[in-house]
Amino acid sequence: MTALRLALTEYVTIRRAFGTQLREPAVALGHFVEFLEREGAEFITTKLALRWAQKPKRAQRATWARRLTAVRGFATWLSPFERRTEVPPRGLLDARHRRNKPHIFSDQEIEQLMAQTSRLRSRTGLRALTYTTLIGLLAATGLRPGEALALDVADVDLQDGVLAIRQTKFGKSRFVPVEDSTRAALARYAKRRDTLCPWRRTDAFLVSERGARLPGGTACWTFARVSSTIGLRGPAGRHIGRDPRLQDLRHTFATRRLVEWYRAGANVEREMPKLATYLGHSAIAHTYWYIEAVPELLQLATERLMRQPGGGR
Helix, strand or coil, X not given: CCHHHHHHHHHHHHHHHCCCCCHHHXXXXXXXXXXXXXXXXXXXXXXXXXXXXXXXCCCCHHHHHXXXXXXXXXXXXXXXXXXXXXXXXXXXXXXXXXXXXXCCCCHHHHHHHHHHHCCCCCCCCHXXXXXXXXXXXXXXXXXXXXXXXXXXXHXXXXXXXXXXXXXXXXXXXXXXXXXXXXXXXXXXXXXXXXHHCCCCCCCECCECCCCCECCHHHHHHHHHHHHHHCCCCCCCCCCCCCCCCCHHHHHHHHHHHHHHHHHHCCCHHXXXXXXXXXXXXXXXXXXXXXXXXXXXHHHHHHHHHHHCCCCCC
8 A cells, every 4th residue: 555545544534533524525535546646656746636636627617626625635634744745726726615714813913903903093982992892802702703793782791701692693592601801801891882872772782983783894894904904914905805804713712722622632522512512503513624724723633643542654
């Protein structure tokens, strides 16, 4: 058995251990390794990956893209072990919508974002206060931006530090406990909000300068402008769905928890359902996505599995 075939067997085993069935990609990658063996290749190259992905000449471009995506995942995992491995760049055969690669914010970047939002100008100062609180809340809890903006005053228990999430992506309500520091920050915001805007037109917890619920589109646009100002993205044009987004604060929260668990030697498989419930995922597979999407997590997960009995190369 060749080194590439041994590597593929290990890759498929690891991916399935994380809850991914990987049926079609596993078969496709088996054919890819056969192709490499016929070519006498000892490692993956972008040129060979493209040739193989486009071998069904009459196939749709989406099929080519799906085949190349499978190779990219395998190559990404294999590259730390086989340094000659080339990972095919994204975009070579794109033909369908794919999930955005998350931007994982550093502590310094989050601090810069909050510092910049604190400088947002408005007549009363409420705009700066609301956006700074929004970013801090998302970073500390991993809420979806829409969930944070949908919070009403009655949903925020400032005494016990619990958020009632009622308007979720999948229609499932849940309760989210927060750290004492987050509870205290929310209490300070509420007190200042009530002082700056005593007459509001909404029951929302986070409000705009005019005393209305903060619109999601406006929040995303403002975040894009702030990110651009501190150099996290290019000039904020009409398209705000790319580059660092408010949603990436949720990805950062989830990724940090997983990294902390792996580094501490925790039983991640046992903890994963808890994180999935906390985040409000409809299926645990959505939580496992972070391991595949963030290279550091995939590496840590691989190292953990390799240390288990029978997991060594």
